[in-house]
Amino acid sequence: MKTFLWIIFPYICLTSFILGHVWRYKYDKFGWTSRSSQLYEKKILSWGSPLFHYGILGVLAGHVVGLFVPESWTNDLGISEHRYHLVAVSLGTVAGVATVTGLVLLIYRRRTTPSVFRVTSATDKIMYPLLGIVIALGLVNTIGVNLFGLGGYSGGYNYRNSVAVWFRDVLTFHPSAAPMIGATWSFELHALFAMLLLGVWPYTRLVHVLAAPVGYAYRPYIVYRSRDAQGASRLPRRGWERVDQRVSVKRGRH
Amino acid sequence: MRVMAQMGMVMNLDKCIGCHTCSVTCKQAWTNRTGVEYVWFNNVETRPGLGYPRTYEDQDHWQGGWERNRRGRLRLRSGGRASRMMRIFANPKLPSLTDYYEPWTYDYDTLISAPAQKDIPVARPISQIDGRPMQIKWSANWDDDLGGSPEHTIDDPILKKISKKIRLDYESAFMFHLPRICEHCLNPSCVASCPSGAMYKRSEDGIVLVDQDRCRGWRMCVSGCPYKKVYFNHRTGKAEKCTFCYPRIEVGQPTVCAETCVGRLRYIGLFLYDADAVLEAASVEDPTDLLEAQRSILLDPHDPAVLAAARAAGIAEDWLDAARRSPVYDLACRYRVALPLHPEYRTMPMVWYIPPLSPVVEALRDTGFDGEDGRSLFAAIDALRIPVEYLAELFTAGDPQPVKGVLRTLAAMRAHMRCVNLGEPVDASIAEAVGMTADEIEALYRLLAIAKYEDRYVIPSAHVEIAGQLDELPGCSVDFESWSPHGGQGLGGGEPVPVAIQTFNLARRRAQADRFADLEEEQMKGES
Ligand code: HEM
Ligand code: SF4
Ligand code: SF4
Secondary structure, eight states: OHHIIIIIHHHHHHHHHHHHHHHHHHHOGGGOSOOOOTTTOOHHHHHHHHHHHHHHHHHHHHHHHHHHSOHHHHHHTTOOHHHHHHHHHHHHHHHHHHHHHHHHHHHHHHHHOHHHHHTOOHHHHHHHHHHHHHHHHHHIIIIIIIITOGGGOTTOOOGGGTHHHHHHHHHTTOOOSGGGTTOOHHHHHHHHHHHHHHHHGGGSGGGGGGGOOGGGGTSOSSOEEOHHHHHHHOOOOTTOOOHHHHSOOOOOOO | OOEEEEEEEEEEGGGOOOOOHHHHHHIIIIIOSTTOTTOOSSEEEEESSOTTTTTTTOHHHHOOSEEEOTTSOEEETTOOHHHHHHTSSSOTTOOOHHHHOOOEEEOTHHHHHSOSOSSOOOOOEEETTTSSBOOOOOOTTTTGGGTTTTTTGGGOHHHHHSOHHHHHHHHHHOOEEEEEOOOOOSSOHHHHHOTTSOEEEETTTOOEEEOTTTOOOOOHHHHHOTTOOEEEETTTTEEEEOOTTHHHHHTTOOOHHHHHOTTOOEEEEEEEEEGGGHHHHHTOSSGGGHHHHHHHHEEOTTOHHHHHHHHHTTOOHHHHHHHHTOHHHIIIIISOOOEESOGGGOSOOOEEEEOOOHHHHHHHHHTTOOTTOHHHHHHHHHHOHHHHHHHHHHHSTTOHHHHHHHHHHHHHHHHHHHHHHHTOOOOHHHHHHTTOOHHHHHHHHIIIIIOOHHHHBOOOOOOGGGGGGSTTSTTSOOSSTTOOTTTTOOSSSSOOOOOOGGGHHHHHHHHHOSSHHHHHHHHHHHHO
């Protein structure tokens, strides 16, 4: 059971995450969008969406640091586990509360605005609860366990010795269930549900995250594109080729 | 000099009768789909009036287009790249549906299926957005022909720029129609605002398009365009816009709006321009210089140096020939009667307008004068300050001189042609007064009044060598909702699949439903 939960299941989810994105990029570029619903409703969104997004991006950054920076590195830098924890917990709490407030607003909006509810798809109905659960468990970890010492961890639970190690092992293909032994239930569940979320990620509206427009910072403002380039990259369906395309055509600029 | 070709359009506003045929045919061709019910790639607005979406010209509010900063550089009016990315999660400058209008249909079924009753059943309006009964409060043309004025008209952003006193008599004084499509700008702020680089200007003909496969629905282009001519498809989650009917243009046919225009007032042809000079021209300090700056980057297709540079840039002979015969170049640069709409947005719009003389003529007639007499027309143009100022706010960043110049040319043409038609001796001073010869005036008259189809539309077709690659190929399916005009145009491999998996079932149900109500019921069943 442990092997399944901490080794097999994570790999299934991560494979799905990667292959799903590849598949979606190949076959469903047209469906790859943030699916904005701002046209339907503006007031709640203008609070909920920025709160949620700034929160979750902060949370994401925290995860990168927490999961990928081993404790030995920060120790070498002379940052004590206690100091680290203090910073992590306080920043995490702010980001976490923003995220949850934002998400609550967004879900409330989605349920109560008829036009928004009407375009809520089946995948949304799976994604939102899942996202909610993962975030809620995350908050239990940060605030419940680490801040208020829930479950008897009065000094906070050191996930960097357990969950983070397990996660790095999975990513480096040396998977082992051992680091997770003795982790608190809320950390376990958070990790498992997060894996599940990653697994369904590419089939939901969350694909928009991987399309985050970083290239915008570097490109020139005005984009020119040639019709030649488009034509050349576009293969007609089998049986629909134009007669003059079956013989190879000389492509010239005009 | 980097010569590029640009498809352009000129509309002669004197001839627009506001029949909306162009809007309707355009809608039938491009936007009669779910998700774009509220979208009119071509709309005709009454001026003075609020426009569509309401007050879109109020850039202090909407912040579309470019502005020149203190260092003389252009930047998007909505801010730098970083500050705009901060606002991507909820775009504060996105018009809401109420600024356009909430689209609706009618519950026609009640008319047939209602049981026998005392009262005649009525078909109630039903929102196409949330499927519920609604009250119609606004539409794309609610203030058509000054309907509802002065209650609505008073909010016209252009009127607000002209002083208050003038407004009242002005309103009774005149009205005209302004048909609008995307301007296919030389310096498009929509393209500049697109975070994912999905919008582009075609290097062959300058048509501005949205790559539906690359658009990620960030909806920043909608606010970036000062003319509000990019729209958000609320079902597909992608931006869509006027395509200048590129599949028709590629085979040498005019756009649908031009082809069907009842007044035959639209002209389509090529401009050659210097792409390297665009930014500098768009950055001139004084907004009233923008009109001339814009004209200055359009190149004379008869100039051998221009032709040589164009050939070097790979523009084919038949395109150069078309450029020489271009009616839009003649109207904009040779006769200088066509003006760009809101040059002060600094996007270098390529749909030009011949301002209407009719308000002046009508005012003259109403006061008992001869509406075709050159001298009284000239005098009236100078005297009727208000219409001229209004037109100047639309076409020349507020400078009345160029507008007066055009109106005087049109007036001279009117007076001159009356002499010709009545067989009277031609008064040479009329043409001279506007710096033209009698022959030139008559040539302009032929172009404006009797030009045939081939003279109004000089459109070189795309090249035979590459015809096999044109997008008219039957490559995209129209079976499903998610079909889109530019579907499958993206770079990269893979066959175009007309399915968005997130909405696959919704799309299929919709495609198979007989009417709106069926879908509703089915959805209700599914949800409860
Ligand atoms: C990194 C860059 C990101 C960008 C640029 C971005 C952008 C957007 C935009 C433009 C919308 C549409 C809002 C509207 O309705 O108008 C949206 C919606 C959404 N985003 Fe993001 N997003 C990002 C990251 C994320 C992340 C990391 C998550 C969660 C894990 C996320 C979850 C969502 C959800 C759940 C919605 C739907 C909100 C609703 O309408 O209920 N996003 N995002
Ligand atoms: S008018 Fe057309 S090309 Fe110009 S900014 Fe707007 S959408 Fe872009
Ligand atoms: S079809 Fe022609 S005349 Fe009629 S509204 Fe459109 S532009 Fe004006």
